[in-house]
Amino acid sequence: MEGPQLKHVPPTAAHHLLSDAPEVAPSELNDTVQSLPSNAVKDLLSQEICARCIFRLFGVQGHIYSCSLLSSSTMSYIIGGPTDLSGDTMDSCFRKCENLSSSKDPKCDAKLCSLCLGILQFKFSCDTRTQLNKNTPDAVAVLIADMVREDGHQIDSFSLEVSVPPVIVENDNAIQSYMRTRYGAEPWFQEKLHFGCVSTKDALKFSIVYPLENLLGCKSNMNSFRIRLTCGLSNSSKGARKCPEGDKSCKRIKTGLDNGVGVTYDSMVSHIECSDSSKVESNLDGEKPFNSLLEMSSKLCGMFLEKVIGPCHFTVYCCRAPIYFGGRYLKYSRNVSQTRWIIDDERMGEASVEEIIGENILQRCHGDSYKFHAAGREDIDVRMLGPGRPFLVEVQNVRLVPSDSFVKDLEKLINNLESKLVGVKNLKLVGSHGWNVMREGEAEKQKQYAALVWISRPLNDEDLQSVSSLKDLKILQRTPIRVLHRRSPLEREKIIHWMKIETVAGSSQYFLLHLCTQAGTYIKEFVHGDLGRTHPSIGTILGCRAEILQLDVTNVKMDCFLP
Amino acid sequence: MSTEEQSIDETNNSESRAQNHEQEELDEDLRLLLLPDASSLPQTPPSAVESNFVTYFALDFMKPGHDQYVCRHANGLCVIGLASSHIAFKDEGGITAVDFNVGKSDRSGFKVTGKRKKNAQHFESNTALCKVSTCNDSFIVRCCVKGSLLEVNQQLIKQPDLLNTSADREGYIAIIMPKPADWLKIKASLVDVQEYKKLRQVS
Numbered sequence: 179m180e181g182p183q184l185k186h187v188p189p190t191a192a193h194h195l196l197s198d199a200p201e202v203a204p205s206e207l208n209d210t211v212q213s214l215p216s217n218a219v220k221d222l223l224s225q226e227i228c229a230r231c232i233f234r235l236f237g238v239q240g241h242i243y244s245c246s247l248l249s250s251s252t253m254s255y256i257i258g259g260p261t262d263l264s265g266d267t268m269d270s271c272f273r274k275c276e277n278l279s280s281s282k283d284p285k286c287d288a289k290l291c292s293l294c295l296g297i298l299q300f301k302f303s304c305d306t307r308t309q310l311n312k313n314t315p316d317a318v319a320v321l322i323a324d325m326v327r328e329d330g331h332q333i334d335s336f337s338l339e340v341s342v343p344p345v346i347v348e349n350d351n352a353i354q355s356y357m358r359t360r361y362g363a364e365p366w367f368q369e370k371l372h373f374g375c376v377s378t379k380d381a382l383k384f385s386i387v388y389p390l391e392n393l394l395g396c397k398s399n400m401n402s403f404r405i406r407l408t409c410g411l412s413n414s415s416k417g418a419r420k421c422p423e424g425d426k427s428c429k430r431i432k433t434g435l436d437n438g439v440g441v442t443y444d445s446m447v448s449h450i451e452c453s454d455s456s457k458v459e460s461n462l463d464g465e466k467p468f469n470s471l472l473e474m475s476s477k478l479c480g481m482f483l484e485k486v487i488g489p490c491h492f493t494v495y496c497c498r499a500p501i502y503f504g505g506r507y508l509k510y511s512r513n514v515s516q517t518r519w520i521i522d523d524e525r526m527g528e529a530s531v532e533e534i535i536g537e538n539i540l541q542r543c544h545g546d547s548y549k550f551h552a553a554g555r556e557d558i559d560v561r562m563l564g565p566g567r568p569f570l571v572e573v574q575n576v577r578l579v580p581s582d583s584f585v586k587d588l589e590k591l592i593n594n595l596e597s598k599l600v601g602v603k604n605l606k607l608v609g610s611h612g613w614n615v616m617r618e619g620e621a622e623k624q625k626q627y628a629a630l631v632w633i634s635r636p637l638n639d640e641d642l643q644s645v646s647s648l649k650d651l652k653i654l655q656r657t658p659i660r661v662l663h664r665r666s667p668l669e670r671e672k673i674i675h676w677m678k679i680e681t682v683a684g685s686s687q688y689f690l691l692h693l694c695t696q697a698g699t700y701i702k703e704f705v706h707g708d709l710g711r712t713h714p715s716i717g718t719i720l721g722c723r724a725e726i727l728q729l730d731v732t733n734v735k736m737d738c739f740l741p
Numbered sequence: 742m743s744t745e746e747q748s749i750d751e752t753n754n755s756e757s758r759a760q761n762h763e764q765e766e767l768d769e770d771l772r773l774l775l776l777p778d779a780s781s782l783p784q785t786p787p788s789a790v791e792s793n794f795v796t797y798f799a800l801d802f803m804k805p806g807h808d809q810y811v812c813r814h815a816n817g818l819c820v821i822g823l824a825s826s827h828i829a830f831k832d833e834g835g836i837t838a839v840d841f842n843v844g845k846s847d848r849s850g851f852k853v854t855g856k857r858k859k860n861a862q863h864f865e866s867n868t869a870l871c872k873v874s875t876c877n878d879s880f881i882v883r884c885c886v887k888g889s890l891l892e893v894n895q896q897l898i899k900q901p902d903l904l905n906t907s908a909d910r911e912g913y914i915a916i917i918m919p920k921p922a923d924w925l926k927i928k929a930s931l932v933d934v935q936e937y938k939k940l941r942q943v944s
Contacts, residue, residue: 663818685782709913725789
């Protein structure tokens with residue numbers, strides 16, 4: 179069976195698509211900006227708060243964030259300029275502004291937004307692995323799509339997760355207090371800020387998800403393929419800022435730059451409200467009291483938000499959540515261990531069930547790694563026959579999610595391996611609950627065996643009867659000597675549910691013993707008696723010496739992974 | 742048979758019939774896999790002890806005629822017992838009693854617990870394990886191997902005759918866990934099965 183070809187997402191064609199046909203028309207951008215109170219917008223712009231953060235504060239949502247024309251300069255232009263420009267001129271003006279704001283020319287570099295630390299301006303630190311060619315949402319989407327393609331992922335949908343530094347949340351709380359204080363009395367306040375501030379995380383998602391859906395050719399939802407964007411404080415932006423967690427008001431923030439201690443606006447406000455408006459106590463070391471509310475507020479707005487030293491570090495990580503294969507395995511060899519077994523760099527046995535099944539699944543699904551789990555185990559020299567033993571293979575970060583027919587082919591592949599050491603039945607994809615299904619009742623389940631037994635005297639008819647007449651026989655097993663070095667010395671009571679002797683043609687002292695026992699019973703010791711430490715044993719029941727030559731598991735009675 | 746007995750009998754029969762049916766569920770493929778080839782089976786297969794342990798002997802341990810065996814499992818545990826050439830067996834009537842109360846404590850009284858067996862007693866190779874008595878005499882049985890005493894065969898207290906019938910299996914004396922270094926030291930003074938057969942002229 180050939181490995182499936184991984185689908186290509188052509189990169190350059192898509193880049194070209196994006197810039198030619200922006201989803202957001204300039205007129206929509208114009209209208210949205212115009213709908214905001216211009217005095218507040220101008221104030222915020224002058225505080226060097228970026229366009230997307232301004233949208234956020236007014237509860238704007240949706241794909242407008244992904245508009246590549248959206249920037250401080252275009253917003254400034256719209257707010258300041260005339261409102262009835264014709265479509266053409268508007269567009270070309272916007273583009274001029276856009277080129278200015280997104281260019282890499284340091285002279286045109288807009289200041290980093292103190293609210294989002296440049297995240298919503300798509301300005302990231304130089305130690306970001308791959309440089310963005312432009313500071314636009316499209317460029318970020320292209321970066322992500324290229325990564326997904328290069329890693330060979332085949333996806334039919336994705337989920338986008340964003341993580342931002344905690345200080346961003348503090349900043350949002352602070353700016354909202356400021357807005358409340360400054361504009362609370364305004365007629366538009368209740369209506370415009372009714373929905374509350376959109377978080378930086380959500381705004382980033384709004385910015386990126388639409389171009390990303392275009393590039394990847396699929397929708398975003400709760401999916402097992404996860405794209406995680408992490409914005410972290412890079413070394414340059416960290417300074418010595420410490421942001422205490424939890425409590426939203428009255429925080430004290432230490433800064434590395436200021437010699438004193440910066441105080442959040444909330445505590446300042448509460449203090450001011452208590453005192454005479456003309457006389458304000460200064461909480462800041464060495465600062466003169468403010469003359470007017472306005473002067474104070476504008477200064478504070480700049481001061482309480484930490485001076486942003488540098489942009490954030492931006493990383494993209496994409497991977498698929500683990501998938502689970504369930505089924506039953508058979509082991510035909512007496513020289514194959516269940517799991518990889520290596521002592522002093524030497525492998526015990528010639529192979530392992532874990533590796534035979536796990537490696538084949540891993541390769542065909544193009545995963546990163548796998549974990550093998552089984553419901554119980556058998557010794558290396560014991561065959562696992564009959565319906566097989568339930569197992570689970572967990573595969574990390576597969577590049578494609580297999581279809582039902584793919585899984586059937588995978589089962590055939592493993593069963594047709596030349597070595598014929600291991601077989602697989604009922605292979606299928608199961609949810610993560612497969613683990614619970616397997617573990618449930620593992621200790622209670624019965625197991626069935628066939629043992630090749632030799633006794634020190636010829637078998638007679640009474641023997642067959644005396645053995646098969648024993649139902650639910652209780653035996654006491656002391657921890658077998660062969661495992662006593664690593665298990666507690668205990669005496670365990672076990673039940674042999676039934677037994678049946680099958681004679682072997684051509685031999686009077688050998689027979690096949692079929693038996694069904696409680697989980698956890700040591701069969702070999704039940705046959706040879708383990709120096710009398712398992713009692714009763716086949717030897718004591720038949721009144722002679724008994725030895726076991728071979729053992730096979732013929733059934734593991736569990737309800738999971740059946741056809 | 743009375744009617745009551747008859748109906749009980751019938752119920753029993755149908756129960757066992759149901760179980761038999763379950764037992765005969767093995768399908769043909771499985772049956773074929775399970776069938777051994779009688780011609781390839783040895784007349785007498787090696788015993789569990791022979792397959793899983795390597796047997797050594799300590800001859801004249803501290804006293805002439807005090808021959809003991811040390812059966813070492815691949816996992817390092819040692820089963821200690823009386824070799825068939827031990828002089829105790831030469832007495833008329835063989836061994837009649839076994840007493841674990843020797844030295845400073847009763848060896849049969851102590852319970853070892855836990856995976857690491859940290860509470861096991863540490864003995865030297867010449868520490869006494871038990872005393873075996875015959876009609877005329879008694880003999881001290883010793884550890885032969887320095888290590889932690891995991892278990893003594895308490896069956897011997899009630900059934901000392903096990904030593905006479907199967908000293909090499911159900912009549913074992915104790916199980917000791919030596920440290921790897923201690924095993925190597927003592928191994929040098931032990932003889933293997935072939936050596937033993939030559940020296941004691943046992944077949």
